[in-house]
Amino acid sequence: MKEQGMLVIISGFSGVGKGTVIKELMRRYDEYFFSVSATTRSPREGEVHGREYLFLNEEEFQQLIEENRLLEYAGYTGCHYGTPADPVKREREAGRHVLLDIEIQGAFQVKKACPEALMLFLLPPSAEVLYRRLVNRGTETMEKIHKRMARSAEEAAYIDRYDGILVNENLDVCVEQLHQIIHNPELAAKYKKENRMAAGTLQKEIEKLLEEKGE
Known part of the structure; x- marks a missing residue:
């Protein structure tokens, strides 16, 4: 019988590059x-x-909720997001490590349902880099971007509850650190210690940036 794969929660501010990683x-x-x-x-x-x-x-989303087919679900900037439960169970039983790209509220729901899940948070190098990534995406209005930045400042207060913290400054480095942590979860604490101060600094940077832009 194959060993069950890990369940890995990856969260981060909108625009941090979770999908790319x-x-x-x-x-x-x-x-x-x-x-x-x-x-x-x-x-x-x-x-x-x-x-x-x-x-x-x-x-359709409400139907999934009613049928208890979501591992977690939450609202974010006016929309709903959720994780279908069946694929997660199937792939973990097959021995594969399952990656979840979900925001903080949903992450804590999953952790409550699956205490063994590994929670990792990705940070941008700076608030300015985060802002520029959102702008350069070219998919949202400035009002929406400012709302996402304001939400990020609020989310920063919960980062310390994650098992590990990584900074997505260099894609190659971030990917390899993530891979190492999944194979050796004890490394999560090491990266959390290294980047904990950066998380606090980033929150202040975001708040200052929003003040400068009139938010």
């Missing part, structure tokens, strides 16, 4: 499975149903 990790190693989340938000340009997200309407 996860895609590169899966490109390099075949032992991972990305759990595609369900969402009621509209697809961005280039996004495909079933690849980036399962794009559902509110009625």
Whole structure:
């Protein structure tokens, strides 16, 4: 019987590059499975149903809730997001490590249901880099971007509850650190200690940036 795969929760501010890190990790190693989340938000340009997200309407999303088919679900900036439970169970039983890209509220729901889950938080190098990544995406209005930044400042207060903290400054370095932690979870505490101060500094940077931009 195969050893059950790990359940890895990866959270981070909107625009930090979680999707890019996860895609590169899966490109390099075949032992991972990305759990595609369900969402009621509209697809961005280039996004495909079933690849980036399962794009559902509110009625379809509510049906999943009623049928108890979501491992977690939460609201974020006016939309709903959730993790289908069946694929997670199936892939872990097959021995693959399951990666969840979910925000903080959902992450704590999963941790409560699955205490063995490993919780990791990705940080940007600075508030300015985070802001520029959101702007350069070109998919949202400035009002929406400012709301996402304000939400990030609020989320920063919960980062210390994660098992590990990584800074996504260099993609190659971040991907390899993530891979190492998944194979040796004790390393999570090491990276948390190294980057804990950066998390606190970043919160202040975001708040200052929003003040400068009139938010």
